[in-house]
Amino acid sequence: YGSGEGSFFSVYATLFDNIANIEKEEAEDEGGVGVTLPSFGGADMAGEDTKRFYDIWGNLVSKRNFSFCDKWRLSDAPTRKIRRLMEADNKKQRTKGRKEYHDTIRELVNYVKNKDPRWAAYREAQAEERRRKEIERQISKEKEAKRRKEARARNKIDEEKRAQERLEERRRIYGDEDDDDDDRRKSAEKEQLEVLACALCNKTFKSQKQWNNHAKSKKHKALVNKAKRQQAKARKQAAKAQDNAAGGEAMDDVLDRMVAMDLAKETTHTPAAATPSPQPPQASVEEVVE
Structure with a gap:
């Protein structure tokens, strides 16, 4: 390679x-303009010049x-027809x-x-340049991701700070009204739990839709009808037993006690040794029936 x-x-x-x-001489002989093609050069020719040489000659x-x-x-053609055939050939x-x-x-x-060797060196230099740019791109990408993460963290801190300032300002102006709001919210949640419980079927529900579907079920309707019959029967018995009720119990209390006793006969009781698990708030039997 010297x-x-x-x-x-x-x-x-x-x-x-x-x-x-x-190429140049024959093009000029035909009346055209000869194209000057690049020279092959020596061992010290630059990489870009080497690429230009191979690009031009490779697409000559x-x-x-x-x-x-x-x-x-x-x-030598004897006739015009033969001449045309010769020209085509x-x-x-x-x-x-x-x-x-x-x-x-x-x-x-x-x-x-x-x-x-110049072309090999040029390709290696190009590959190295691509690797360098890829590393720079990756570093830039990581820096940008870190910057965005830090910005989100700062924004979160600022938002929490502003929220705390707004809360303190409301407390300064309205006093304990926020606490009253919490009590009302908890009361509403409790009422919601009570609404979403079925005392007859001993079931609770996470949404109004679940409760509505349950209320339409055949099993629930059958228990409601049965409870209505038992309640009507209990009312008659309570009317007779009202005068003899111990401690002067009110008619509604006697009624509820007797309905509960009748319903207890239809359910399976937990053994005495077992500790019953806590139940969510439920609507009364009378509320479900009505």
């Missing part, structure tokens, strides 16, 4: 210069007329010769490129 006579650069520089001269479109590929001499031969010439040039360029 620069002396017979070296890689000397041999191929001479070869490409000869091809370039032929020859300006030669390829008349040397003609198979027939038109002056010569045109095919020139097209074929042009294609073979282009293929040969491209094969030569690819062969020399694979052997050229």
